[in-house]
């Protein structure tokens with residue numbers, strides 16, 4: 390089969406190169422044979438070598454392609470990580486890749502913040518999401534399939550009220566830098582008002598201090614995350630604050646006017662909040 394295709398390719402290249410002088414024609418045909426042989430070899434090797442993304446597939450989509458589609462917001466409203474991608478997401482989250490990707494985001498955010506000319510009135514704020522942005526629920530997700538299982542509000546809230554979620558170190562670096570620059574952090578979270586005390590305790594335990602506001606969702610408030618969060622940002626703006634930056638792990642953290650002068654998306658391949 391491969392040999393037949395090779396002959397066909399050589400024939401095609403040879404006929405398309407008919408305008409070239411004979412010596413060049415020969416070289417082109419010889420090169421084509423070489424390239425085709427290399428291409429066949431690479432193609433044949435690929436399934437044997439594999440890659441992280443090829444370890445898990447569903448519907449022919451590799452897990453790294455799936456993750457890219459999630460981060461780029463091409464994939465939306467998904468409920469669970471594909472079952473075959475549990476290992477892939479687990480390795481991504483725990484193996485250093487997640488931290489490295491987060492570091493790039495925060496490096497950009499800090500470079501941007503350092504370049505800002507502040508008005509001096511102390512009105513500049515930076516909006517921080519909490520879950521998977523300021524605090525990590527990875528201890529929970531690591532024991533619940535890294536997002537491959539449907540969201541369970543009961544067990545997740547049991548974890549939240551422990552108040553033991555670790556800080557995300559890259560985000561914390563940004564948080565401290567902003568305070569040093571005179572930009573006030575404002576937490577804006579989908580966590581509800583009844584979780585205020587445990588959230589404050591968790592944040593403090595993890596070394597966060599000096600935030601200007603902690604905005605939580607009223608209990609029973611029914612709205613999409615985009616409507617709720619953009620509404621809260623609107624209130625901030627109407628109260629005279631200038632939202633110079635906004636960082637979150639969900640697209641719903643950073644979509645919906647007013648978004649903030651610049652938005653930053655942290656990685657999160659484990660869940661989607663619409």
Ligand SMILES: *[C@@H]1O[C@H](CO)[C@@H](O)[C@H](O)[C@H]1NC(C)=O
Pocket residue numbers: 541542543544
């Ligand atoms: C959700 O979590 C609770 C508490 O751990 C558990 O009792 C319940 O069975 C879980 N529900 C499902 C559907 O797994």
Ligand SMILES: [Mg+2]
Pocket residue numbers: 518519520521522637638639
């Ligand atoms: Mg979040």
